[in-house]
Amino acid sequence: MSQHQNVAIVGVGLIGGSIGLCLRKRGMAASVTGVGRRQQSLDKALGVGAIDRASLDLEAAVAKADLVIVATPVGSVTDDVCRAVAAASQAQLITDVGSTKGVICHAVEERLAGQRHRFVGSHPLAGDHRTGPEHARGDLLEGRTVVVTPTATTDPAVLATAQQFWHSLGAVVRIMNPEEHDRALAATSHLPHLVASALAATTPAEWLSLAATGWADTTRVASGDAELWTQIFAQNGPAVSEALDKLLQVLGKLRTEIASEDWDSLRDTLLQAKQIRDALGN
Amino acid sequence: MSQHQNVAIVGVGLIGGSIGLCLRKRGMAASVTGVGRRQQSLDKALGVGAIDRASLDLEAAVAKADLVIVATPVGSVTDDVCRAVAAASQAQLITDVGSTKGVICHAVEERLAGQRHRFVGSHPLAGDHRTGPEHARGDLLEGRTVVVTPTATTDPAVLATAQQFWHSLGAVVRIMNPEEHDRALAATSHLPHLVASALAATTPAEWLSLAATGWADTTRVASGDAELWTQIFAQNGPAVSEALDKLLQVLGKLRTEIASEDWDSLRDTLLQAKQIRDALGN
Numbered sequence: 001m002s003q004h005q006n007v008a009i010v011g012v013g014l015i016g017g018s019i020g021l022c023l024r025k026r027g028m029a030a031s032v033t034g035v036g037r038r039q040q041s042l043d044k045a046l047g048v049g050a051i052d053r054a055s056l057d058l059e060a061a062v063a064k065a066d067l068v069i070v071a072t073p074v075g076s077v078t079d080d081v082c083r084a085v086a087a088a089s090q091a092q093l094i095t096d097v098g099s100t101k102g103v104i105c106h107a108v109e110e111r112l113a114g115q116r117h118r119f120v121g122s123h124p125l126a127g128d129h130r131t132g133p134e135h136a137r138g139d140l141l142e143g144r145t146v147v148v149t150p151t152a153t154t155d156p157a158v159l160a161t162a163q164q165f166w167h168s169l170g171a172v173v174r175i176m177n178p179e180e181h182d183r184a185l186a187a188t189s190h191l192p193h194l195v196a197s198a199l200a201a202t203t204p205a206e207w208l209s210l211a212a213t214g215w216a217d218t219t220r221v222a223s224g225d226a227e228l229w230t231q232i233f234a235q236n237g238p239a240v241s242e243a244l245d246k247l248l249q250v251l252g253k254l255r256t257e258i259a260s261e262d263w264d265s266l267r268d269t270l271l272q273a274k275q276i277r278d279a280l281g282n
Numbered sequence: 283m284s285q286h287q288n289v290a291i292v293g294v295g296l297i298g299g300s301i302g303l304c305l306r307k308r309g310m311a312a313s314v315t316g317v318g319r320r321q322q323s324l325d326k327a328l329g330v331g332a333i334d335r336a337s338l339d340l341e342a343a344v345a346k347a348d349l350v351i352v353a354t355p356v357g358s359v360t361d362d363v364c365r366a367v368a369a370a371s372q373a374q375l376i377t378d379v380g381s382t383k384g385v386i387c388h389a390v391e392e393r394l395a396g397q398r399h400r401f402v403g404s405h406p407l408a409g410d411h412r413t414g415p416e417h418a419r420g421d422l423l424e425g426r427t428v429v430v431t432p433t434a435t436t437d438p439a440v441l442a443t444a445q446q447f448w449h450s451l452g453a454v455v456r457i458m459n460p461e462e463h464d465r466a467l468a469a470t471s472h473l474p475h476l477v478a479s480a481l482a483a484t485t486p487a488e489w490l491s492l493a494a495t496g497w498a499d500t501t502r503v504a505s506g507d508a509e510l511w512t513q514i515f516a517q518n519g520p521a522v523s524e525a526l527d528k529l530l531q532v533l534g535k536l537r538t539e540i541a542s543e544d545w546d547s548l549r550d551t552l553l554q555a556k557q558i559r560d561a562l563g564n
Contacts, residue, residue, distance in 0.1 A: 196559075244540075
């Protein structure tokens with residue numbers, strides 16, 4: 001289990017807060033400082049025990065940190081990581097938790113070109129449609145996968161520290177390059193979100209009272225924060241479009257099968273989908 | 283609370299079994315006879331206490347029933363209802379629980395044209411992706427909506443008996459005509475199922491291990507029985523196509539917004555979806 005003196009968590013929402021709670025519960029850090037832009041969020045994070053210090057000043061808060069986790073919305077991650085890299089001279093590891101990796105990792109690399117740095121990108125696959133530190137849970141990462149996305153210029157020691165860190169929180173680490181991560185997440189997370197939102201948006205209001213568990217399950221993620229998700233789509237547009245095109249092809253095929261009453265083909269698609277879904281379990 | 287001497291349930295799956303359990307737990311029937319085509323399902327239903335008698339002979343089982351519920355797959359409902367109407371000379375109510383209503387109600391009406399009969403269609407909105415009497419629950423209908431779909435030829439006394447019956451199981455009754463029911467359910471249930479299946483079917487196998495709760499929720503219904511759902515699509519094709527076309531229009535719009543980086547419009551759709559989804563709760 002890795003031990004840290006000073007941990008700084010930039011952005012104390014659901015994920016940042018949960019990491020803080022876990023570190024503090026397991027006694028893995030001498031201090032956990034939360035960095036935010038609004039005192040209100042920091043107070044909430046202090047209140048639930050996710051952090052023990054709070055700061056509105058990123059540079060000051062990370063100056064003595066040996067570990068920095070940037071858990072801000074993906075649209076802010078690049079800037080926050082570069083600021084942390086510049087200010088956290090003692091850090092062994094600076095990582096983020098953003099749902100996209102290509103744009104972030106390459107922008108950071110470009111901005112820090114030639115400099116020795118201690119950043120590697122991460123993405124814990126443990127989101128929730130709820131946000132905010134009030135929903136933080138110390139066991140949020142227990143048994144979950146964290147994708148870590150090194151690039152050609154990543155220091156192997158930094159990668160090893162990142163793996164060790166996520167393991168110590170109970171997570172399973174998977175190494176992927178940023179592009180593969182983004183294409184995979186487009187299919188497994190970003191497209192489902194887009195489709196759930198489209199389904200919710202097109203359900204006529206007068207029939208919503210007839211929505212049962214099937215509709216509720218299928219559209220649940222549409223409750224996610226619209227601004228956060230817009231940033232995710234903005235950072236992963238091409239991969240999401242590619243996944244969407246594949247889906248549109250299948251939906252077009254199903255549409256033709258319904259129109260031509262080709263129930264055998266339709267049943268085949270439903271069976272194939274059922275086998276894939278059943279393999280995952282509940 | 284309505285009291286019945288002899289209740290016959292034709293088809294003892296999840297819904298039929300749950301109705302039986304509820305009737306027996308509440309002491310609402312002197313006897314509940316399950317009718318099936320395979321002794322194995324009937325034995326399971328007997329085993330979980332969903333029925334107290336079992337029969338492979340529909341006509342014999344309904345002959346003395348004062349209430350008959352047909353809970354077979356939608357492709358079999360019309361035949362089973364007509365057989366029950368012919369054989370259940372003492373029944374005050376014959377109803378079904380099929381997820382489609384137009385094809386069933388009008389086919390029954392046509393076949394029984396001119397005859398006085400005691401059938402009215404019902405659809406309890408309380409499905410589950412699991413099937414079989416082993417998942418039956420006595421409280422499955424508690425607080426759920428049951429849509430009852432009279433037509434121009436429905437006897438008002440039969441409609442009243444159906445309302446009373448579903449109320450006595452703890453359900454909320456909503457009256458709709460069969461066509462309106464089918465268009466509403468296409469949007470709130472059948473389309474979500476089709477989309478969930480398409481999503482599951484198009485997720486590349488090598489990335490399934492990255493699927494988290496978002497993917498799991500959005501695709502959960504794809505675990506439903508492929509044959510049952512093919513029958514539902516076969517009976518509600520035009521309404522499902524209509525709902526699918528509306529969805530394809532929105533997905534096409536989202537695709538254009540991503541390609542043209544029109545994040546304001548995309549955010550608007552996500553926000554609209556979130557408001558609709560949030561209104562339902564979990």
